[in-house]
Amino acid sequence: MKKYLLLLIAFSGLIVTIVLTRKDSTPAYKLHDRVDGISNSSEWLNTKKAIETLEDEIQRNPDNNQVKLKLAQAYIQEGRVTGDHNYYDAMAFKLIHTILKKDSENFEALCCLATLEASAHQFKDALAICEKAIKINPYNAYIYGVLCDSHVELGQYNKAVNAADKMVSIRPDIRSYSRVSYLREIYGDYPGAIEAMKLALSAGYPGLEQTEWTRVYLGRLYEITGDTKTAEVNYNTALTERPNYAPALAGLGSLEKGKRNYKEALMYYSKAEKLLQDYSYVQHSGEIYQLLGQNELAQKSFDKSLEMLIKHQHPTDEETGIGHNIDRELANVFLSMKQYDKAYTSAKIEYERRPNNIDVNETLAWACYGKGMTKEAQYFILNALKTKSSNAELLCKAGVIFQKNNHPLVAQQYINRAFKVNPNLNHELASLVKPNTALVYATNK
Secondary structure, eight states, X not given: OGGGGTTOSOSTTTTTSOOOOOOOOOOSSOOOOOOTTSSSSHHHHXXXXXXXXXXXXXXXXXXXXXHHHHHHHHHHHHHHXXXXXXXXXXXXXXXXXXXXXXXXXXXXXXXXXXXXXXXTTOHHHHHHHHHHHHHHOTTOHHHHHHHHHHHHHTTOXXXXXXXXXXXXXXXXXXXHHHHHHHHHHHTTOHHHHHHHHHHHHHTSOTTSHHHHHHHHHHHHHHHTTTOHHHHHHHHHHHHHHSTTOHHHHHHHHHHHHHTTOHHHHHHHHHHHHHHSXXXXXXXXXXXXXXXXXXXXXXXXXXXXXXXXXXXXOOOOBTTTBOOOOOHHHHHHHHHHTTOHHHHHHHHHHHHHHOTTOHHHHHHHHHHHHHHTOHHHHHHHHHHHTTTOOOOHHHHHHHHHHHHHTTOHHHHHHHHHHHHHHOTTOOHHHHTTSOHHHHHHHHHHO
């Protein structure tokens, strides 16, 4: 879920206020109906009317770059709301491509392109586009947000902090505060991360997708620091403000999984995956089927999760859009399947692309551990710890890896810290801790 903080508030308010005259035609760009459960809101009716109006306007005036830009922005947001990035991002990319062909320094088009590149995990390209856009307009907060995201994903954390500071100085709002929160989390400051995410939430309008995403992420921060009651309140509030909101349902699924209420967890994840196209919900369902001993259903879920990822993997061109880099996500699914050779192969590809990113190093370290490559696992887990993250799962994995490398005292320190941050640590991960190490924690507690 963490990686999905990127581009938290993508062009959210643009499509609601558009009023243009419609004309019957067969548009080249076509909006898909939303699935049942998120298709009956007034927001959807307004969004649908606005986008269809823009689609028709494109047919009447195919050279109108302003209309193309508004439609591309609307598609980016619709891809976020529905999870159908494979369709909407490609449509947006095609529109932006035609704008930049004629006007290579169109600032808003460059912002859209940077957003699409980052969404597709083409972070080096996104970074280059951000830098070009900032030369054109150095006073726009949004572009510094995408710049911050790109630096984070490339492991350039000091530069990410500078970009976030610049963004806040230009416009302190839900988008900038959320990035401050994420960076504080990366540097191990959970109280500060929660404080900044509360500021972000207070700056949003209840019920809007970006506001409820922020509320869910705040709930996640409470969950991973052991305050499951406050996390549950946030998830349920998000569902009240935005009924059938998939990320909030997934949050409740995570809480139920933590309590070993696997059937209830499965119910929440199954509902979430029907509402939003997100491979991780299907992956989590597979993990729960594993825990229930239903291996055939687990395999079906994992296969579906892999299929959802792989369909995004294509070359970048005007017709198909921007091909996604999905190797770390593939590696995490393979880790869930306990297919460590495949996990290692995918994680190593991503590492070659982003060797300084702490999440990539964590994934590769755990793949190495699964393969029995304990020395290599220790090297990569140390890289993952370089920002002094306080993430309990990361700390526990570090403890398990140091345990395996015969460093019991170091292992105990990491494991003790992990349980101090989150006493409700993942049961499967906690089960890898040696009994004497757990006793040391209990004594220190």
